[in-house]
Amino acid sequence: MSRIGKAPIVIPAGVEVKIDGSLVTVKGKGVELKQVVDKDIICKVEEGELIVQRPTEQKRHKALHGLYRSLLANMVTGVTEGFKVEMELVGVGFRATAEGQILEMALGFSHPVVFMLPKEVKVEAIMEKGKAPRVVLESFDKQLIGQIAARIRSVRKPEPYKGKGIKFVGEVLRRKEGKSAKK
Numbered sequence: 001m002s003r004i005g006k007a008p009i010v011i012p013a014g015v016e017v018k019i020d021g022s023l024v025t026v027k028g029k030g031v032e033l034k035q036v037v038d039k040d041i042i043c044k045v046e047e048g049e050l051i052v053q054r055p056t057e058q059k060r061h062k063a064l065h066g067l068y069r070s071l072l073a074n075m076v077t078g079v080t081e082g083f084k085v086e087m088e089l090v091g092v093g094f095r096a097t098a099e100g101q102i103l104e105m106a107l108g109f110s111h112p113v114v115f116m117l118p119k120e121v122k123v124e125a126i127m128e129k130g131k132a133p134r135v136v137l138e139s140f141d142k143q144l145i146g147q148i149a150a151r152i153r154s155v156r157k158p159e160p161y162k163g164k165g166i167k168f169v170g171e172v173l174r175r176k177e178g179k180s181a182k183k
Contacts, residue, residue, distance in 0.1 A: 005065035009050040009073045012080050017050055019043050024072060028079035031140045035071055038064050043072070050076070071143075078140040085149045086169040089133045090158065096125040096133045103135065107156045107166070121148055134169065 011017055015028035024043055026033045037043055041064055042053040050072060054065040077083075089096055095106040103115040103123050117123055120141055126134040135152065139145040149168070158165035160176040167173060 005052055005054065005062075005069045007069070009052075009069070009076055011045070011048050011050055011076060015076060015079055017045050017076070019045065024075075026072070026075040026079055028076075029140075031079045033075045033079060033141060035068075035075060037068050037072075041065060041068050043068070074142040078142055082138060082140045083142050083145050085137045085145055087135045087137075087149060087152065088167050088169055089135070090167060091156075091164040094133060094164075095127065096135050098123045098125040098135070103152070105135075105152075105155075108164075113155050115148075115152060117148060118144065120144055135166075 012028075015026065018025045018027075022037050022039050024035050024037055026035075040055055040061060042055065044051050044053075052065060052069040052072065054061040089105065089107065091108060093106065093108060097104050101117045101119060101121075101123070103117060103125065105113045105115075107113055117137075120139050121144065122138040124136040124138075126136060128134075137145050137149055153166045153168070156165045158167045158171075158173050160174060161178060163173050163175065
């Protein structure tokens with residue numbers, strides 16, 4: 001049985017949840033997020049809590065139950081607190097600059113890599129002396145920020161020998177020994 005799906009989502013003060021058929025709308029702090037829920041999954045608001053239920057014990061319903069509960073919980077968290085993703089650019093000469101919604105990175109290629117970010121995402125590039133450059137993404141939409149962070153990381157994934165590339169702050173990389181370690 002889905003333990004995630006069974007847990008009710010507490011709706012904090014200042015957050016409004018509206019259910020219109022299969023469309024769930026969450027509003028708070030001037031932000032509005034919408035999610036279409038599968039027609040079999042039942043969502044209802046009772047006593048300041050959002051409850052997600054499934055009609056049967058089918059494997060499909062169990063999977064959707066936990067999925068939609070997590071998505072709706074992320075929406076409630078997003079409109080109250082927001083989400084933040086920090087990435088490090090590890091490598092000699094790697095740089096990042098951010099102006100408005102444009103992120104420009106020098107990653108050892110013959111050309112700079114430029115990303116146009118949607119207006120829902122705020123970007124900040126932090127360059128400190130003696131530390132690897134960092135890119136900080138902030139948004140109220142967890143799905144969107146995760147997708148953008150994955151796309152940025154895919155430009156130069158960390159390689160296993162020296163660890164050069166774009167990695168998430170706190171990420172532990174699996175390192176390999178070089179060929180000289182064979183002896």
